[in-house]
Amino acid sequence: MRRVLVTSARQDGFVLPMLRLVRAMTARGDAVWFLGGETYRERVEAAGATFVRLPYDEAVPASRVSDPDRRSGVRELGRVLRTLFLDTVEADHRAVRALHDELRFDLVVTEPLFVGAVAMSLLPREERPAVLVVGFFPLPFRSVDTAPYGSGLPPAPGARGVLRNAALWAAAEATVLGGVRRAFHAELERLTGSRPTGSLFDLPLVADAYAHTTVPGFEYPRRALSRKVRFVGPLPPPPGFALPSWWDYGDARRIVHVTQGTYANGDLTELVVPTLRALADRDDLLVVATTGGPAPDVVEAAYGGPLPANARVERFMSYEHLLPSCAVMVTNGGFGSVHHALRWGVPLVVAGTTEDRAEVNARVAWTGAGLDLRAQRPAPERIREAVLQVLDDHGRHRRATARLARAIAATDAERSVLRLADELCCGAPAST
Structure with a gap:
């Protein structure tokens, strides 16, 4: 001992x-x-x-x-x-x-x-x-x-x-x-x-x-x-979060997950709210936001009204269920969040310049695992363009994340x- x-x-x-x-x-x-x-x-x-x-x-x-x-x-x-x-x-x-x-x-x-x-x-x-x-x-x-x-x-x-x-x-x-x-x-x-x-x-x-x-x-x-x-x-994500009642494996829509992690989530208008706005009219996408701690109604208050019909907000989600179903993760570049996405081969759109995020996000772009918006508060239009680009890139970013996923699996x-x-x-x- x-x-x-x-x-x-x-x-x-x-x-x-x-x-x-x-x-x-x-x-x-x-x-x-x-x-x-x-x-x-x-x-x-x-x-x-x-x-x-x-x-x-x-x-x-x-x-x-x-x-x-x-x-x-x-x-x-x-x-x-x-x-x-x-x-x-x-x-x-x-x-x-x-x-x-x-x-x-x-x-x-x-x-x-x-x-x-x-x-x-x-x-x-x-x-x-x-x-x-x-x-x-x-x-x-x-x-x-x-x-x-x-x-x-x-x-x-x-x-x-x-x-x-x-x-x-x-x-x-x-x-x-x-x-x-x-x-x-x-x-x-x-x-x-x-x-x-x-x-x-x-x-x-x-x-x-x-x-x-x-x-x-x-x-x-x-x-x-x-x-x-x-x-x-990387260490695996924490287990034990129950799936919400709205979760449906039969839903054919592609999932876009957005999070500001558990540290830089004091102002969810930096990335979570702009992402919801960016994709509000995309009925073919399901946008799943996690707050990393704050109550979900904080997001609705910051949004300024009812959330889009294609949006779901939770404090936390079980990544073992969510990420294998994800098409794209949008994140401010927390080291842990990025590696959780890479573990399941999920391409990224990253936006964050404070703390260590500029370095994490530069590596996301350098590896080809996603797009770096190089901004702390990207406009919804930029987020939308980047998400759609990753979704329609003929697998380029997904191939890069798959290489990293194989390395992580080992x-x-x-x-x-x-x-x-x-x-x-x-x-x-x-x-x-």
């Missing part, structure tokens, strides 16, 4: 996938503690873990989705990293160290943005447990082959691309990232006695291993990716993470 500490920031997109791993660990007999926000106590305990509350739980907002000033790009990403993670790194790190001093964990499993747990890797190995980072967004690490994370730029070929990337990284470091990186590194040196090296986005690589929850075909090729990075495939994320955890706990960290 291993003693494991799992940590995560207070966002469904991170916490809920981590809880799938918690269930897998507790099911095989590991003793698991989960450090997180009070909101998740019941779900943590239902997964079989011991809940430990974050020390600053009431002082930090649970999400930024209602922030009217959300913006995109490298500059905004730097601001978010500073305000949401640098400000809490000391409290997080001291909480993790105190728990380890008391309980002597064999392993810490965390996501990249819980920097206080990642920082445990900077301590001498004999003073700390093994540290495994599980990534739920596109690879952020600096590379000669990629533009700075947050720019949403796909690779450019040959020497021209290398020169472009070098110039962009230098500009980002000089204007935005350099100050944040120095502040992060100085704080981590103060807390651990060891100063990290590399770019701000390379920090998760100080851990013993990085489990990346996608397949190589969804990532840009890099000539020097650290061997610590292991592609484990993975078992839970088993791969557990195997990697065992490797680390046996004293064989992933090689650099």
Whole structure:
């Protein structure tokens, strides 16, 4: 039996996938503690873990989705990293160290943005447990082959691309990232006695291993990716949602599913409502919207009247039933939502530029899995045009998603993470 500490920031997109791993660990007999926000106590305990509350739980907002000033790009990403993670790194790190001093964990499993747990890797190995980072967004690490994370730029070929990337990284470091990186590194040196090296986005690589929850075909090729990075495939969607009474397998209409996920769903007029408007007159389509939490009547209120006859709205749907029947998914580009679509080979129309969405959506377009509208609030006309283009593309996007679906089907994320955890706990960290 291993003693494991799992940590995560207070966002469904991170916490809920981590809880799938918690269930897998507790099911095989590991003793698991989960450090997180009070909101998740019941779900943590239902997964079989011991809940430990974050020390600053009431002082930090649970999400930024209602922030009217959300913006995109490298500059905004730097601001978010500073305000949401640098400000809490000391409290997080001291909480993790105190728990380890008391309980002597064999392993810490965390996501990249819980920097206080990642920082445990900077301590001498004999003073700390093994540290495994599980990534739920596109690879952020600096590379000669990629533009700075947050720019949403796909690779450019040959020497021209290398020169472009070098110039962009230098500009980002000089204007935005350099100050944040120095502040992060100085704080981590103060807390651990060891100063990290590399770019701000390379920090998760100080851990013993990085489990990346996608397949190589969804990532840009890099000539020097650290061997610590292991592609484990995406975690499956949560089970257990009952089918609504209106569901009818005999309905011949093609289904278009629209969602803003579980994080950026505070304003459903960004994508859900425009999609309903875009396809309101298409009697040959059934538009199924999920809110990711808010009550369905919020959508009707935002729509400004009765919903179209071809629209159905639910908080959640069972993706094991919905997605195999889908012709297109329209989404703002949440990493989890996109991978759920890819698992069933569903082509995508994506629209979102904040948080990690510019990077996710650029990869959707780069792989050929769908169309990227490159907008936070696309007009209904643009959504309509894109959906109809994907529906009538003679299978081009569906062939691309089918390739990714086959790659995903060959993975078992839970088993791969557990195997990697065992490797680390046996004293064989992933090689650099």
